[in-house]
Amino acid sequence: xxxxxxxxxxxxxxxxxxxxxxxxxxxxxxxxxxxxxxxxxxxxxxxxxxxxxxxxxxxxxxxxxxxxxxxxxxxxxxxxxxxxxxxxxxxxxxxxxxxxxxxxxxxxxxxxxxxxxxxxxxxxxxxxxxxxxxxxxxxxxxxxxxxxxxxxxxxxxxxxxxxxxxxxxxxxxxxxxxxxxxxxxxxxxxxxxxxxxxxxxxxxxxxxxxxxxxxxxxxxxxxxxxxxxxxxxxxxxxxxxxxxxxxxxxxxxxxxxxxxxxxxxxxxxxxxxxxxxxxxxxxxxxxxxxxxxxxxxxxxxxxxxxxxxxxxxxxxxxxxxxxxxxxxxxxxxxxxxxxxxxxxxxxxxxxxxxxxxxxxxxxxxxxxxxxxxxxxxxxxxxxxxxxxxxxxxxxxxxxxxxxxxxxxxxxxxxxxxxxxxxxxxxxxxxxxxxxxxxxxxxxxxxxxxxxx
Ligand code: 5AD
Ligand code: SF4
Numbered sequence: 001x002x003x004x005x006x007x008x009x010x011x012x013x014x015x016x017x018x019x020x021x022x023x024x025x026x027x028x029x030x031x032x033x034x035x036x037x038x039x040x041x042x043x044x045x046x047x048x049x050x051x052x053x054x055x056x057x058x059x060x061x062x063x064x065x066x067x068x069x070x071x072x073x074x075x076x077x078x079x080x081x082x083x084x085x086x087x088x089x090x091x092x093x094x095x096x097x098x099x100x101x102x103x104x105x106x107x108x109x110x111x112x113x114x115x116x117x118x119x120x121x122x123x124x125x126x127x128x129x130x131x132x133x134x135x136x137x138x139x140x141x142x143x144x145x146x147x148x149x150x151x152x153x154x155x156x157x158x159x160x161x162x163x164x165x166x167x168x169x170x171x172x173x174x175x176x177x178x179x180x181x182x183x184x185x186x187x188x189x190x191x192x193x194x195x196x197x198x199x200x201x202x203x204x205x206x207x208x209x210x211x212x213x214x215x216x217x218x219x220x221x222x223x224x225x226x227x228x229x230x231x232x233x234x235x236x237x238x239x240x241x242x243x244x245x246x247x248x249x250x251x252x253x254x255x256x257x258x259x260x261x262x263x264x265x266x267x268x269x270x271x272x273x274x275x276x277x278x279x280x281x282x283x284x285x286x287x288x289x290x291x292x293x294x295x296x297x298x299x300x301x302x303x304x305x306x307x308x309x310x311x312x313x314x315x316x317x318x319x320x321x322x323x324x325x326x327x328x329x330x331x332x333x334x335x336x337x338x339x340x341x342x343x344x345x346x347x348x349x350x351x352x353x354x355x356x357x358x359x360x361x362x363x364x365x366x367x368x369x370x371x372x373x374x375x376x377x378x379x380x381x382x383x384x385x386x387x388x389x390x391x392x393x394x395x396x397x398x399x400x401x402x403x404x405x406x407x408x409x410x411x412x413x414x415x416x417x418x419x420x421x422x423x424x425x426x427x428x429x430x431x432x433x434x435x436x437x438x439x440x441x442x443x444x445x446x447x448x449x450x451x452x
Contacts, residue, residue: 002029003040018045044082082105101124168352183229195235203223225252308339391409
């Protein structure tokens with residue numbers, strides 16, 4: 001049997017795509033390996049969001065090339081595929097820069113992989129034209145055993161692409177225009193996942209709350225409506241979604257946060273900056289006060305909400321005073337979790353052309369200060385759950401024998417002692433201690449009996 005090794009970089013969309021590629025290649029006789037040396041096919045599923053991520057691809061390709069040469073010396077062939085967003089953005093350039101690469105395939109084209117691999121015997125290929133057909137129609141249905149090997153939580157892509165054109169971001173160029181999958185397809189996938197024991201679905205999309213897929217009745221469904229329908233799927237106990245844009249938090253979605261118990265009280269809602277001038281230059285289409293008011297509205301419906309965000313420091317032209325406005329917004333709103341980035345100029349995006357680039361030194365100083373504040377908030381949030389009674393979805397054995405590990409509704413890793421509980425169960429625990437990355441708990445009761 002041939003073996004495939006897939007390495008995925010970047011976001012959850014890539015994690016999902018990597019799984020679907022291995023599912024597809026399984027039907028072509030490839031089994032997955034975690035050891036690159038034994039792979040007949042190496043796929044790098046790349047990320048283009050920041051320069052560092054994109055650069056990693058070429059250093060990794062250097063290593064893969066050496067491996068290919070070593071295997072060749074032993075008479076074994078290795079195919080190298082570059083997939084994902086660097087493939088989409090750089091296309092032919094990758095073949096030019098790294099001669100060991102056989103195939104370059106974009107995120108909307110990987111359903112062509114079996115054909116591309118066959119054709120790659122004769123020539124090196126690039127497939128990055130956005131296809132007319134939908135790749136999801138050409139991917140095999142999810143197999144129960146494959147789902148089970150991935151655990152009780154799953155990502156489900158419901159939407160791809162982005163029409164927002166934030167001036168720093170490559171996504172609208174690499175992933176293309178916004179497309180929502182039809183409700184029936186999503187439901188079918190959700191039912192297959194649930195049937196194989198999945199308890200928690202994270203609906204994913206580059207702009208997931210802009211979802212507007214076609215419903216069974218022919219009308220366009222919002223994310224709020226879709227979430228309500230998915231909450232009815234037997235076995236599915238928890239729903240999450242990411243990543244959202246503040247402009248697309250409509251009333252139906254906010255209402256769902258208040259009255260849909262399966263929808264976890266956790267929201268990743270990137271704000272990027274607290275300065276109105278920078279938000280405008282980023283083309284985010286909202287002010288910092290609009291963000292504050294939006295959070296207030298959501299918290300009114302769901303007072304228990306844990307909030308997370310992405311931030312960019314050192315966007316071109318960002319002054320010290322404007323950075324302080326980001327610090328103030330963070331202090332005002334309070335985040336349970338966050339991701340912080342130094343602005344990275346991306347080729348082809350409007351902000352990369354601006355003459356007012358901020359120095360690395362200033363970016364580093366701002367990043368450190370912001371991270372410090374956000375880390376204090378994260379720790380405070382985690383410590384605030386000590387003494388609370390929370391439901392935990394059990395995901396895997398804990399670090400030590402006799403321990404079991406899962407996640408709280410707020411996505412915090414939780415560990416406790418138990419040998420009587422099964423992965424997939426939801427149990428009620430009391431949090432007794434907060435470590436720096438996980439919470440420690442004692443068991444109170446089993447809140448849920450639908451375990452797979
Ligand atoms: N530089 C730095 N961070 C970026 N992001 C997107 N593009 C860039 C860039 N050019 C960040 C944003 C986004 C997250 C996925 O990545 O914060 O929300
Ligand atoms: Fe990029 Fe903005 Fe679209 Fe998010 S909303 S993917 S940051 S362009």
